[in-house]
Amino acid sequence: MADERASSRIVVLDTETTGMPVTDGHRVLEIGCVEVVGRRLTGRNFHIYLQPDRESDEGAIAVHGITSEFLRDKPRFADVADEFYEYIQGATLVIHNAAFDVGFLNNEFALLGQADRADLSQYCTIVDSLGLARARHPGQRNNLDALCKRYGIDLSERTLHGALLDAELLADVYLAMTGGQTSLSLAGNADDGDGGQAQGSPVRRLSASRAPGRVILATEAELQAHMAHLERIAKAAGAPALWPQEA
Known part of the structure; x- marks a missing residue:
């Protein structure tokens, strides 16, 4: 196969x-x-x-x-x-x-x-x-x-x-x-007629006057849990995850 x-x-x-x-x-x-x-x-x-x-x-x-x-x-x-x-x-x-x-x-x-x-x-x-x-x-x-x-x-x-x-x-x-997107089209659709945004589904934008969100840094325990999760992804995919790789 x-x-x-x-x-x-x-x-x-x-x-x-x-x-x-x-x-x-x-x-x-x-x-x-x-x-x-x-x-x-x-x-x-x-x-x-x-x-x-x-x-x-x-x-x-x-x-x-x-x-x-x-x-x-x-x-x-x-x-x-x-x-x-x-x-x-x-x-x-x-x-x-x-x-x-x-x-x-x-x-x-x-x-x-x-x-x-x-x-x-x-x-x-x-x-x-x-x-x-x-x-x-x-x-x-x-x-x-x-x-x-x-x-x-x-x-x-x-x-x-x-x-x-x-x-x-x-x-x-x-x-x-398998990690795919099933409802949101990012590539456009010739039948939409509006650059990929389906008719009847207007784009929602956040107000420019909204208060900025707080930045909350991950704790050491959360970072370790995140790295362990990336290791599980790499094992399942048979290849290293992209996120932790250095440029």
């Missing part, structure tokens, strides 16, 4: 299935993908419901709410396999509990006899955000709901699991968990 840095294009991916495990003949019935380039959501997403040609387990329907009647007129994986492959090829795939989704998608390609596509790790970089979360937050709950609450991400629209919604939430979690 290639280094995550080898690809600047990230695809955050989630699936819903008829049940589990895949070895019992369960199939993918929804795929949701969110594209991130330069740590910004591009809006170029991939979302499809699929006719799995089998019934879903009651337990699975209780999770995602997708019925066989709803899927009756949806395309089969064979109908979208080429489009999906072209979308993910060469990308870094960020998936929560990646083994589950990758196993199902590999199986879908294998059922079509497409052996060259039946191992996503051969043409994509796979990043398991669950493993990343466990390393960041050992001993804590690290499912998507818990991570959203931990990072202050709105869950109000999530009453049931859905591949696209969960991929969108996971994209926010991943950017927050």
Whole structure:
């Protein structure tokens, strides 16, 4: 598996299935993908419901709410396999509990006899955000709901699991968990029409007449704690932190 840095294009991916495990003949019935380039959501997403040609387990329907009647007129994986492959090829795939989704998608390609596509790790970089979360937050709950609450991400629209919604939430979690900015655009956006400041979100500036703030110097104990934190960052990143380095 290639280094995550080898690809600047990230695809955050989630699936819903008829049940589990895949070895019992369960199939993918929804795929949701969110594209991130330069740590910004591009809006170029991939979302499809699929006719799995089998019934879903009651337990699975209780999770995602997708019925066989709803899927009756949806395309089969064979109908979208080429489009999906072209979308993910060469990308870094960020998936929560990646083994589950990758196993199902590999199986879908294998059922079509497409052996060259039946191992996503051969043409994509796979990043398991669950493993990343466990390393960041050992001993804590690290499912998507818990991570959203931990990072202050709105869950109000999530009453049931859905591949696209969960991929969108996971994209926010991943950017927050890896130190990214998810809501403020600093680089500008051609659609904003105002130099990068989104319409309806005026810049707030502090009053020039405000009293100057007090300067409070760190104590020796706080400085030591800060340096210990930088050492933990360097260890996690595999490279020295920039802050303590001398010019």
